[in-house]
Amino acid sequence: MKQLKINKYYFLLKNWWETMDLTNYEKRTLNREIISFNQQIYRLKEKKIRIGAYGKSGVGKSSVLNSLFNKNMFKTNIINGSTREIQAEEYTLKDQTLKSIELLDSPGFDFCNIKSPEKIYSRINHSDLILFVVAGDINRNEISEISAFIKDGKKIIIVLNKIDLLKKEDLKEIIENIKLKLPKDLNIPIIINNENNIRNYLANIVSQYGEILLILNSLQLADKLFLKIKEERLKKRQKLAQSTIGKFSTIKASTVALNPLILFDIAGSFALDTALINELSKIYGLNLKGESTRKIFKNISINNLFLGVSQVGINTSFNLIKKVFLLTAPFTNGISLLPYVPIAIIQAAIAIHSTKILGKLAAKEIFIRSKFSHMDPFILIQNITFKEPDIFNHINIYLSKRNLNNNFVSFLP
Ligand SMILES: Nc1nc2c(ncn2[C@@H]2O[C@H](COP(=O)(O)OP(=O)(O)OP(=O)(O)O)[C@@H](O)[C@H]2O)c(=O)[nH]1
Numbered sequence: 001m002k003q004l005k006i007n008k009y010y011f012l013l014k015n016w017w018e019t020m021d022l023t024n025y026e027k028r029t030l031n032r033e034i035i036s037f038n039q040q041i042y043r044l045k046e047k048k049i050r051i052g053a054y055g056k057s058g059v060g061k062s063s064v065l066n067s068l069f070n071k072n073m074f075k076t077n078i079i080n081g082s083t084r085e086i087q088a089e090e091y092t093l094k095d096q097t098l099k100s101i102e103l104l105d106s107p108g109f110d111f112c113n114i115k116s117p118e119k120i121y122s123r124i125n126h127s128d129l130i131l132f133v134v135a136g137d138i139n140r141n142e143i144s145e146i147s148a149f150i151k152d153g154k155k156i157i158i159v160l161n162k163i164d165l166l167k168k169e170d171l172k173e174i175i176e177n178i179k180l181k182l183p184k185d186l187n188i189p190i191i192i193n194n195e196n197n198i199r200n201y202l203a204n205i206v207s208q209y210g211e212i213l214l215i216l217n218s219l220q221l222a223d224k225l226f227l228k229i230k231e232e233r234l235k236k237r238q239k240l241a242q243s244t245i246g247k248f249s250t251i252k253a254s255t256v257a258l259n260p261l262i263l264f265d266i267a268g269s270f271a272l273d274t275a276l277i278n279e280l281s282k283i284y285g286l287n288l289k290g291e292s293t294r295k296i297f298k299n300i301s302i303n304n305l306f307l308g309v310s311q312v313g314i315n316t317s318f319n320l321i322k323k324v325f326l327l328t329a330p331f332t333n334g335i336s337l338l339p340y341v342p343i344a345i346i347q348a349a350i351a352i353h354s355t356k357i358l359g360k361l362a363a364k365e366i367f368i369r370s371k372f373s374h375m376d377p378f379i380l381i382q383n384i385t386f387k388e389p390d391i392f393n394h395i396n397i398y399l400s401k402r403n404l405n406n407n408f409v410s411f412l413p
């Protein structure tokens, strides 16, 4: 049953990825993220959970990992900086759905000689579960690293190490103090490294929730990658949309400027607007039939359009005319507005202004309609988490932090 679940998500994600159809440019710009995602998918297929240790230097990260399997896999030293690079070791599991645990040891995040701390953070951030090792009360740097993992939606466990150096009566107070500094609603576990505490705790987590943690992390990585891809695509479309809107306002402005005595040609103007909406729909990959263009028109508030028009139209002071000159200059493609009476300029300005507003509003309407139709990892995450207990609070944080629409409005023209 459980076996099926992990396979199901592997095939869903694999299939999703194969239908993504990235351009070479996208592959190049997102190279690092794609590699990480592929590694994650591989671990999902092979049922290998990854647990990463992170913390200040010398707190005992390597020692804690060694104690998990009673094996000296990672180098330890009394001198800080005994771990200089990420080290990985694999441990095979028997009689479980998961085949193995990959342990990642990391250098202290505050160690002065590490080359690129971001890379180390990022490697650990790709773990399915993070052991944040501390030795005593936590300081500001530790809190900020913990918050970063939480914001990234990671499952973390605080391991309180070196308790033999503490007085027994201080231990309780230290734990209380750490708790005070952690976000209250998340219930981050603080586990004391004492005898077999950590090992028992992790054995329990891995056997009960190992698969779902691996699945969730894979979905989260897919979701983050998908957001990046969408962002890249929207940025590209934004440029195209902007230049299309610019072109249409130029056409409109120049027809108006060439016929300064004829007031707005309503029919011609409507035809141009419709053509603009159709062009924008093509850019956003939406196939519009006649009916839906009308719907888009309907949804764009007429008030919004006229507000812009009246702002330009009412005030005809000389200053405004000068401003209008500057405004229209880049769009009139060498057609000089100078010989004409100010009315032509104002008409041209109105044409430009209203076309731009129309374009912006239409792009938003089109974007809302053009939501990517195929499977979205985000939907899969939403569907899993709400059925699961307290231990998945971190996913709720992830979901609430990730506000899709707010992210994307800024990439519209
Ligand atoms: N007293 C005591 N010493 C410990 C404990 N755990 C680790 N140590 C010692 O602390 C020192 C540092 O331990 P490491 O495991 O190398 O620490 P680390 O966090 O991996 O250090 P870096 O890799 O240098 O960042 C070593 O001398 C360990 O023997 C503990 O629980 N109690």
Ligand SMILES: [Mg+2]
Pocket (backbone or CB within 6 Å): 061, 062, 063, 075, 076, 082, 083, 105, 106, 107
């Ligand atoms: Mg170490």
